[in-house]
Amino acid sequence: MAITAGNNLNSVPAQQQQTLSTNYLDLATGSANTLGWAQQYVPDLMEQEAEVFGPRTISGFLSQVGAEEAMAADQVVWSEQGRLHLSYKGKFTDTTSFLVQQDMDGAIKTAAGISNGLTGVKHGIRLNDTVIVSDATNGVVKCLVTGISTDDITLAPYGGAAVTGTTSNYTSTILVYGSEYAKGVGYEQKGGTRTDTRGANEPQFKSFTNKPIIIKDYYEVSGSDTARIGWVEVTSEGGGAGYLWYLKAEADTRARFTDYLEMAMLEGEVGLDSTAETGVDDFLYGADGGEKVGTEGLFAAIESRGNLTSGVTGVNAATDLAEFDAILAEFDKQGAIEENMMFVNRATSLAMDDMLASMNSYGAGGTSYGVFNNSEDMALNLGFSGFRRGSYDFYKSDFRYLNDLATRGGINATAGANAIRGVMVPAGTSSVYDQMLGKNLKRPFLHVRYRASQTDDRRMKSWVTGSVGAATSALDAMQIHMLSERCLITQGANNFMLMK
16 A cells, blocks of 8 residues: 655645745735736635644653753763773683683773773773673683783683683673682782782772753744734744734744754754864864864764664664564663653654554454453544563653654654664763762753853843844844853763664
8 A cells, every 4th residue: 555645745844034926815916716906706715824734843852851950161071880890892812811802881991091000901890809701602701810911811721621712703792790818818819929919909990071062043034024914814833813914924934943843952962173174164164163063962972872773673663573583682782771761753652552452462453452341332442551570661652743744744754774863861860070060960861051140141042133023233123142051961872772
């Protein structure tokens, strides 16, 4: 079955800086069906605009899952906890030596990442630690750490079983689970010969940063047009109504700008350094500006520091329980936050509904698909708003931004594998250290920071200039300006999931 869209589906063209015949009703010349002003009959005019697209604004996502907070700096810096336990990826280079390659989050260990106080050592494993080593070649082997060097760890397997080297790749995992010492010795190797100290582990500092961007727009109407009545009664998303067309134009500009404030926080990208930038910094700050450009939006933060899923089929994310079980396994490796909000497009929402309905053994005939104890007079509920799997609760909501043809819906139609189908956001708050305030604070995982001081609040500024109303200049027009300076803080991105 195929659906063909109408040839003139979008009956109203997008805004243009032109005066076109489609922008007004011409009764002077008439048409094939009208005689213009020369006719003796008054046409039956429908004064109100038909709202054929429903609510056109897409903002509201961040207000549901985040908060807003003022700041007075050029950037936001915050720190996040690292993992508590010591676990690394590496390989056996021979029967006793294990080479540490990276930690479990994929970070390559360098000398700058010293964590156990021993000069040049790139990991936190220490003498006399007891460890578990696991790989496909040797299975699970428990060992005692008998020596440490810059990258290598010397291991003595319990039971004396020899291990096989895995020199082809870094597929072995090593986990510290305790320690063991001989009687009457301190922090040294067995036998009392003190060749090296055990060293004390220090937590690795992890900090992140983001910067605000300035978003602007304005609307201008001449003084004459502000005093010209129209025949169409306009109604804006903000609730304003009247017969002055500029009221609609100004309201549309304001509503579009409000959407931009959210879309910029979702889609924002951080620019490159000034020597490699492809013209963005030169355009904004000049050839010698050297300023940082861009800001890290939600999608960029999750792709950089979070989790991605493409679904079992690679088309619609999370189309069966096998995919959700894989998502749960990944969340178990991260913060294991129990409640998660899913904001998805229509195709993914329906795929989830079908997945949940298929769990009902009586659902094949459609008699108990969502509402049970049905009767012929009862509406059948064919959708689900949430479900629980394992120890996790998932609450599903449609994300208009991903559906609307004029926003991400249109981009997704041609994006292929790069189309964004939805996002999973953890509910609740996280504890972070705020560099500006110098203390730990509880904040939502997502929150917007905007520039503000006692002099100027740049959360959402709006001001009027020109000669209309309270005259501020000799310009015979009214200019309505809008400005905001803000950025999005995505804390704990490892607990987020982007569906592509």
